[in-house]
Amino acid sequence: MPLPKADLVLRNGRIWCGLDSGFVESIAIWRGRVLATGKESEIASLIGPATRKVDLAGRLAIPAFNDNHMHLLPLGMSMVEVDVRATEVRTMEALLGRIKAAADKAAPGEWVVGRGYDHFELDLKRHPLREELDLVAPHNPVYIKRTCGHVGVANSLALQAGGIVEESPNPQGGALERQNGRLTGLLMETAQRLVGTVIPKPSVAAMVDGIQRAGQECASYGIASVMDANVGARCGMDEIAAYETARRLGRLPVRTYMCLAGGPAGIVETAYARGLVTKAGDDMLKIGPVKVFTDGSAGGRTAAMFEPYEGGDDHDKGILVYKDEDVRDMVLDYHGKGYQMALHGIGDHAIQICLDAVENAQARIPAADRRHRIEHCGFMSDQQIDQMARLGMSPAPQPIFMYDFGDLYISVLGEERAATGYPMRRWTSAGVRPAASTDSPVCSINPFVNLYATVTRKTSRGTVLGGQERLDVAEALHAMTANGAYVSFCEADKGTLAPGMLADVAILSRDVFTCDPEAIRHDTRCDVTLRGGVASFDRHGEMAA
Ligand SMILES: [Zn+2]
Structure with missing residues (x-):
């Protein structure tokens, strides 16, 4: 059967379709999904009288970014x-x-x-x-x-x-x-x-405005998908209501995976009673995992480490939010209810508690393909990475932390330990799938700084920290696109640009594969973002009729 004529064709540039498929010359989009990819001559037959043709003019198009740990x-x-x-x-x-x-x-x-x-x-x-x-x-x-x-x-x-x-x-x-x-x-x-707690809480209407404002900001950076990593933490179920309202009103500019605030002050009991379990929803708005904090932050010396912080005494090893058995019981409960877990763990001690809690839950209630995650997942041993791989878990790290906080990490952890942080290479080699994300507004939502940090391991002062953990550009983009899709159970729909996938595409102002890495950080923009084949951002108005 011949293919239909495309709604939209991108051509005259390079299109990176994903880590396994590499580059093509042209891509055809039809009804919000990728119709075909290939040489310009192959795609030409899909151009009809109504097809919109976009001239990449030598620019690079990639699968749109998926920032799978941020706070929209x-x-x-x-x-x-x-x-x-x-x-x-x-x-x-x-x-x-x-x-x-x-x-x-x-x-x-x-x-x-x-x-x-x-x-x-x-x-x-x-x-x-x-x-x-x-x-x-x-x-x-x-x-x-x-x-x-x-x-x-x-x-x-x-x-x-x-x-x-x-x-x-x-x-x-x-x-x-x-x-x-x-x-x-x-x-x-x-x-x-x-x-x-006494600063007045925003109304649902104000939150809808906020969601739209932040979503537009994301779209302007080529981001089509995010995970909001702690929904309900401040305003309870009203936050879910705000997302649902934004979505129904067409005011949700990014596909959003909602990570529910867990623990005693969270919303999971209420959400569960309403049938809101992981994967409930659709390709615009979906219930994600349950968030449980197990420690603090490395920069604040509150991430729970096995060894003391630099210059501290034997007790200066950070803080554990809960007792081990409390984490174990919470994880067992949420796992038993069918939720994916998003356990905040940064120090190696906290990470061990997360791993053991999941190991226990899986032993008690085996569940295939649950894809439990550790958020941030900063500092861990090779042995812990092996355990993570064995349990089918994924880290959701922020390579941009090395850029923003790397010099601070050196001062609080010492250079040797700091250099082992956010081990993108060790994870990749062990077969786990780090979903590189920004934790915005903690760090900038700008994915190009994250990409730069992943390929250079440079701090903002230019110190190379753990250079052996560098990824190449394709691997780094994979971590910022396909891995984000995987950890949110969407890899059959997005993260790569194969026929049948959602047409979520970012057109970048320069080819990040060939430019100087410094230019990735300070001189790369997103020109167009497509979400389902429709422009959610269009810097130069080139998608306008
Ligand atoms: Zn966060």
């Missing part, structure tokens, strides 16, 4: 917070100026929330003080979060709203910083919740 809704909400990132403000005066401008516009009593400052990058090399925030925003509670998300600064009205007084004790797992016995406003780790 928080990214969208953060985009309307006051931006005090180091890329925006370099001085304390500039930072305070931005807060003042926002407070001047706000009604008295309205919260002003800022995000992303980095005191190391500010001229004064310190956090803002609560009094400084009081001066620029005397009538508004203010809370600004450091780029890492682990600490933040509140002004006096915000402290008051959170019920924090000078005599308040440090909460379990957190601290209220004091200087000369007086609160500075700096809240660390769990102490942030005292303020975080």
Whole structure:
């Protein structure tokens, strides 16, 4: 039977279809899926009078990116917070100026929330003080979060709203910083919740706006699929409602796999009672795994390690969120209910607890092809990688952490241990499938920085950290596309550009296979993103009729 005429044909460039299939000259798309790929002469017969022809003009097209560990809704909400990132403000005066401008516009009593400052990058090399925030925003509670998300600064009205007084004790797992016995406003780790829980929660309508805003941002980088890695963590089931509403209104720009907040404060009991188990949904919006945190972060010295942190005593090995048996019981429960797991584990000790919990669950209730995941999965031994492979598990790492935090890792872990982190090569060799992702808004959603970090293992200061863990460009793109599809059970539909697959395509401004690696990071853009053959982003308007 002859093939139908294509709706859309891309030609006159290079199209990378995937790790196994390599490059073709042209691709034909029909009804949202790939109709055929091949030489330009082969595809020519599929061009009819109504076929739209896109001239790649030497550019590269690839399967659209799949960022399978990021936080879409928080990214969208953060985009309307006051931006005090180091890329925006370099001085304390500039930072305070931005807060003042926002407070001047706000009604008295309205919260002003800022995000992303980095005191190391500010001229004064310190956090803002609560009094400084009081001066620029005397009538508004203010809370600004450091780029890492682990600490933040509140002004006096915000402290008051959170019920924090000078005599308040440090909460379990957190601290209220004091200087000369007086609160500075700096809240660390769990102490942030005292303020975080009184910042008014967004309405479902505001969350729909946030989802759309963040989804458009993703599309502008060639991303067609994401996993939101902690749905329900802040606003419970309302977050699911916001996603469903966004989807029904056509305001969900990216295919979204929803990882449900697990644990005692999560939404899994409610979700399960409504039939929302892993894989429920369709190719735009689907229920994903259950998230359980087992430790903190390496940069914050809270990832649970077997060996102490640099310069620390014997007890300085990070924190475990739960007792081993609690993790084991939770995993057994969720596994028994049919969920995929997404266990946050960064230190080798935490990772061991995750692996053993899955091993136990699979022994008690064998379930083939469950694809349990370890999120981040930073620091692990070869033996642990073997166990992971044996259990059919996958890591969901952030190579971009090496770029953003690599120098910090050297200082807290020592260079040798830091260099073993995020072992993309060891994983690939062991046959596990790392789904390279960004954890945005922790790191930039920009996939080109992630790609750069994967192929160079360079930190932002240019230090090569663990060069033996480099992947080549094809392997790295595979980790950012096909592996993301695999860990979300979608590899039959996306991640490669074979006939029959969804026509999710990114057209890049340059050929990342042939350019200098430095140009990948600082001079590569996405020009067009297709999701199901339709443009979800079109930088130059070339897809317009
Ligand atoms: Zn995350």
